Amino acid sequence: MKRIAFYGFAALLLLVACLGAVVTYNTLTYSSMQIEASARRMPQVNLDRAVAALQEAVRKKTISYEEAGDWDFEPFIRLHEMLEMRFPLVHEHLDKEMVSGYSLLYTWRGVSADEKAVLLLAHQDVVNAPDAAIWEHPPFSGTVADGFIWGRGTLDDKGSMIGIFAAVEELLEAGFQPKRTVYLCFGHDEEVGGWNGASKMADLLRDRGVTALMSLDEGMAVMEGAVVNMTKDIAFISLTEKGYLSLELTAHGNPGHASTPPRETTLGILSRAVTRLEDNPMPASLPEPVRLMFRYLGPEMNFPMNVVFANLWLTQPLVLRQLASERATDAAIRTTTAVTIMEGGIKDNVLPATARAVVNFRPKPGETVAQVTERVEKIIDDDRIEVKPLRRPSESPPMARVDVPAFATLHETIGQVFPDAIVAPAMMLGGSDTHHYAGVAEDRYGFTPMRFRMDDLERIHGPNERIGVEAFGRMIGFYMMFIENAAG
Secondary structure, eight states: OHHHHHHHHHHHHHHHHHHHHHHHHHHHTOOOOOOOOOOOOOOOOOHHHHHHHHHHHHHSOOBOOSSGGGOOOHHHHHHHHHHHHHOHHHHHHSEEEEETTTEEEEEEOOSOTTSOEEEEEEEOOBOOOTTGGGOSSOTTSOOEETTEEESTTTTTTHHHHHHHHHHHHHHHHTTOOOSSOEEEEEESOGGGTSTTTHHHHHHHHHHTTOOEEEEEEEEEEEEESOSTTOOSOEEEEEEEEOOBEEEEEEEEOOOEETTSOOSSOHHHHHHHHHHHHHHSOOOOOOOHHHHHHHHHHGGGSOTTHHHHHHTHHHHHHHHHHHHHTSHHHHTTTSOEEEEEEEEOOSSTTEEOSEEEEEEEEEOOTTOOHHHHHHHHHHHHOOTTEEEEESSOOBOOOOOOOSSSHHHHHHHHHHHHHSTTOEEEEEEESSOOSGGGGTTTEEEEEEEEEEEEEGGGGGGTTSTTOEEEHHHHHHHHHHHHHHHHHHHO
């Protein structure tokens, strides 16, 4: 018996030793994924011209709405007129097309017809600003104050759109001619799904047989203080984004007087269904873009975090538990469930015949809209609840690759413009127009070329949206260098 115990203990020691050896080896060979970007000077830009254009763009209330009857297209028309006036060379040398009436598609023809194209994306529309009274400066004023341009759309996404226009105008003034054809795609309804804007432009390009090497759209950015115990800024590049699904849950019953209620009312039935969904969140896992993010960040970290990320085969359960403890990181590892609307009765002593709830889901990569819907129905498990999509859903698009020249070009350009930042692939938790171009661009990346602090994120769709004048100039320089690197 003692001999058996001894051999068991020896086997355990050997297992621990082997485990330690594997962990140590993985950590020591955990090489950096950063590249040494070639040194380049930031190009000179006519910042006054660009700032004036962005101010004017902000003043155009290009607000998008869910309901077709709520739209006012006059601001879009005025915006297009301003663009023609402010950027004459763009409109002289590029072919302009109007798609679905208000989306803008520009073609900058390259000298080589055999080269695959490059797509630059942004959107014209913005969300409304019902909280205007608490803004430091009026949301549609385009005020320049304290080193910032203030107003709705400066970050999302007129800053990028005007930045791209300004970059192309600067390159044309310098006599630059791209080798690859460059398409500029500016949708007019991104904030409500992009189905009449980006989707139609993508269909048009697809029908023409256009194959793009890559697309670059809004998305992640250079973040300050995003990761604990990392002193450097991190330039996150979105490789994909989560899908979008809103399900309407409707409970049906018999109306009546509240003095003689049934055992279960429609509101009670609906409440239990919603509670089941919140009590049974979608399962957690590490999506591939999140795993790649750790692969790029891990080697730049100190002990013990570098050991943790070098050995995810062993530490993944601990990592998932930690990520699940915070709202923002929990959303990166699972399809999220968010109850956004509940409504039913209209009088305090009347039983409603129907009660309705809307639950928003953001399917993570690898989970389809159909799979999420099926899981919702199984969790609710109540035939009295009708489940149907509220509006057209979208799937999480295929993930862009990191082992291709397109990603290396983007990585290189970020290194040239933000030389102190660590570059890491990631996944965007929200949505953009990017997914519409899955059949056109071989790889689709999301990166907004500017620095963000964590509190800046609240300005997007919130009060006091603004962009630094200096940061806007750097954004323009980035787009100039990216076009030269990717298309030149």
